[in-house]
Amino acid sequence: MALLTGDAASWQLMMTSRIPRLIAVILAGAGLSIAGLIMQQISQNRFAAPSTSGTVECAMLGYILSLVIFGGQQIWLIFLVSIFGTLLFVQFINRVQFKNAIFVPLIGIIFGNVVDSLATFIAYKYDALQNLSGWTVANFANLLQGDYELLYIAIPIAIFSYLYATRISAVGLGKDFATNLGLNYQQILVIGVMLVSVMAASVVMIVGQLPFLGLIVPNLVSQFYGDNLRRNIPLTAVLGALIVLCCDIAGRVIIFPYEIPISMIISILGGSVFVFFILRGQKNAG
Amino acid sequence: MQDRSKLLILLFIAVVFAGLFIGVGLNADNYQYFLSRRVPKVVAMILAGIAIGQSALAFQTITNNRILTPSIMGFDALYIFTQTLVVVLFGGLSSYVLNDYLNFSISVAVMLAFSMLLFSFYFNSNKQNLMVLLLLGVILGQLFGSISSFLTMLMDPNDFATLQQSLFASFNNIKVELVYLCAPLLFVISALLFRLNRVLDVFWLDKDNATSLGIDVKKVTMQVLVLSACLIAISTALVGPILFFGLLVTNLAREMLRSYQHRVLLFGVSLLSVSSLLAGQWVVENIFGFSTTLSVVINFIGGIYFLSMLLRNKIV
Secondary structure, three states, X not given: OOOOOOOHHHHHHXXXXXXXXXXXXXXXXXXXXXXXXXXXXXXXXXXXXXXXOOHHHHHHHHHHXXXXXXXXXXXXXXXXXXXXXXXXXXXXXXXXXXXXXXXXXXXXXXXXXXHHHHHHHHHHHOOXXXXXXXXXXXXXXXXXXXXXXXXXXXXXXXXXXXXXXXXXXHHOXXXXXXXHOXXXXXXXXXXXXXXXXXXXXXXXXXXXXXXXXXXXXXXXXXXXXXXXXXXXXXXXXXXXXXXXXXXXXXXXXXXXXXXXXXXXXXXXHHHHHHHHHXXXXXXXXX | OHHHHHHHHHHHXXXXXXXXXXXXXXXXXXXXXXXXXXXHHHHHHHHHHHHHHHHHHHHHHHHOOOOOOOOOOOHHHHHHHHHHHHHHHHOOOOHHHHOHHHHHHHHHHHHHXXXXXHHHHXXXXXXXXXXXXXXXXXXXXXXXXXXXXXXXXXXXXHHHHHHHHHHOOEOOEOOOOXXXXXXXXXXXXXXXHHHXXXXXXXXXXXXXXXXXXXXXXXXXXXXXXXXXHHHHHHHHHHHOXXXXXXXXXXXXXXXXXXXXXXXXXXXXXXXXXXXXXXXXXXXXXXXXXXXXXXXXXXXXXXXXXXXXXHHOOOOO
């Protein structure tokens, strides 16, 4: 209300805190969901996502390394480590070709655990544990103007993946098929992984972990709209942004004057949906 | 004979490290104080080691595979979740929280209910898909973890202080008060488990064979589940959750010992886990100088081992 009467203080509050927060919420939700969608295509698995393929943990490892080696946050190192880790994982699961789809998230989660304990080990040794956990608990509350701009990286990534959508879905049909169509399989795979890792790493860097988001949103969308990648990208982005926005509002309302970090709400919600997906998939298979 | 000498070596290692923990720097002036601090700590680690090793071994035998352990299935996380929930529901000063016996029985009851649920799913589904069960356990474990931290956020700070005291045990913060409650309990449970050793031998053959050899599969499964839920409650109460430790020690024990008899294996796995806990903690304290925690090291080694097991398809 104060905005309408032109109160300068409330305008400033809005511009430096509320608007950046809104933009960050939307970009993070949309970007992470798109990353999950691409990941599911290139690994040919419904249950793959940045949080079930070690990408997030690799970004944490990169953060710790950059703190220890350079004494500050070096963005390129974080990107590099998370790209490298995800690439390792994708190459690996593409080589082994599991019969059971459940294998991929299982191995991804354990891989994440291993990388996570490595990061914790280094952090413990250099007294950076608190720094690390503060960095990864997702919270939009402390985002102000000037903190969130890196998230704009989601926009070019979304556009780029939209343009690239057909090739990525061709890769999703398997190596032989993609090569038959005259595509450079390895190259597209690497590009896809880079898109996913850069996106996931920048969300972790600015906001924190949003577990299971990249996993459930694409699955919900393909539930209703099928598997056309190019058409699904905008839908996924909108749904992802919407879910994060709702969770953010819920986190602010439940214990009103205080706030619950959004990562907790997302992981409770996402975990339950994930369990539901597994159980239902099981019923269909049996 | 060879197995016996291996067991003796393990026993020797355990005794040496227990001696190191208790004995270093002891002299006539300080022995009263040092012993009162050190003996409960060592006893707590020994109890936890035995509990983790035996529960994982029994659990693996009744599910007839080598990768499921109670902690991977989310039991540790469930213990913490139960504790949090009790404090939230009844407040930090209620008898459910402060009375150790009552508190302990509640946790065990909840863990039993959870294991029944998982197992009705496991036994009733047609294909008995192990991987689904495993993934379900991992996700549920994470879910319990995040719900507990959600509840702790909502909690009154006074209640949280009570909870923290009773809850966040770790290797560097061992719950000494519980030692005297857990020791007799562990003794009774291990004895009961040991009485089942011949039944477990047959069980390892697989369920159909066990049935045709005249074993009541449902009843034994139930008994072993109850016993391992109690054991997990003991170990989590004493030293906190450690994800991959049970997996590591049971598989090492199975590889090290030639015997398939649970009479030998139960002893072997207990000795192995006690000696590796004591040795590991000693190394962490004295060589790394506390620059890390034992659970981090165990998670790292155990996680890699677990991955390599999944990859070599060593899933019995």
